Amino acid sequence: MSNNEERQLDLKDIRSEIDVIDKELVDLFEKRMKLCRDVAEFKFKTGKAVLDRERENEKLATLTSLAKDDFSKHGIEELFTQIMSMSRKYQYRLLASKGLNDTLEFNFVDRLWKDDVKVAYQGIPGAYSHEALRSYFGEYVEEYNVPTWRKAMEDIRDGRADYAVLPIENSQAGAVGDVYDLLMEFENYIVKYVDIKINHALLGVKGANLDEVKTVYSHPQAIMQSREFLEKYDWQEVAQSNTAVAAKKVSELNDKSKVAIASIKNADIYGLEVLAEHINTSDVNTTRFIILSRSKICKKDANKILISFEVAHESGSLYGALSHIIYNDVNMTKIESRPIPNKKWQYRFFVEIEGKVDSPGVVNALRGLNAETINMRILGNY
Incomplete structure (x- = not known):
């Protein structure tokens, strides 16, 4: 051998x-x-x-x-x-x-809204938030605009609005961190999301041309999403609260040296000319907008849940939390983290999973997470 x-x-x-x-x-x-x-x-x-x-x-x-x-x-x-x-x-x-389940207190409905609802959005006509609102609710609900995302959340909380439309994530620029923070500050719930394809254009006043431009106005994310185009020019960049506000400002200034990055429909709304189309770097650039309500409701066909929680600042704590999702055969579709106020280098996690809040696997996963994490919240089933 x-x-x-x-x-x-x-x-x-x-x-x-x-x-x-x-x-x-x-x-x-x-x-x-x-x-x-x-x-x-x-x-x-x-x-x-x-x-x-x-x-x-x-x-x-x-x-x-x-x-x-x-x-x-x-x-x-x-x-x-x-x-x-x-x-x-x-x-x-x-x-x-044994039937010992925590009640999640979500009400399942066939339809989320009726024709007499009021819907708030941040920005002005022409903003992508307004486009998302029209995409979901149509043109015949009572809609109004507010200056900030915080004001939209306050109006839902206080009953001035039934729903609000806020951006939460862009496929290129990533999560909208301030909106995640507001989800923790207010007890409003996500009931739906709408994806809007982003198509930025460069808009100027009548007779303007690229050679005369010195300043560009837009929302910081729109500027970031158009970075490849903007790197060709030595323009001053001025941040605005949203893209439509930038277009309106350029129209009011009536200065050929000033332009805005906004959707092309703002040209008609504010009497501007299109100097360049499709200037965002990514052809598949999409922003996800969430529809928020103060009521814990969800449609019967809802299939995504967003939860938030904190974990002990020690080795393996995040893995231990996520293991409840794995054990119960629940699919996690994304995870985000945000700094916890007044806790240096500690983070709150936002996890999106597939399922409904009354399905056995999800209930078991949420029970384990609630028992073994800190400040767990369900932010919506949509």
């Missing part, structure tokens, strides 16, 4: 021993989970919380103290951290099967 054949035989024997040990581990794991069922029954009867962090930390300390070296110590800590996490998820599922 050659040395190579002997080595292969040795490896086969080693793998056979590993297979025996792995089978024993599976048997022990299943035995442990059966005991977890008994634990869940006790917690169901007594109202005791599933997560007992002090008990878990004590058990990890005991188990790692049995290790013979540092490698084993770290491995045992990671192994049993995952086993205890799986045990908790199993207990959450068992408790849910």
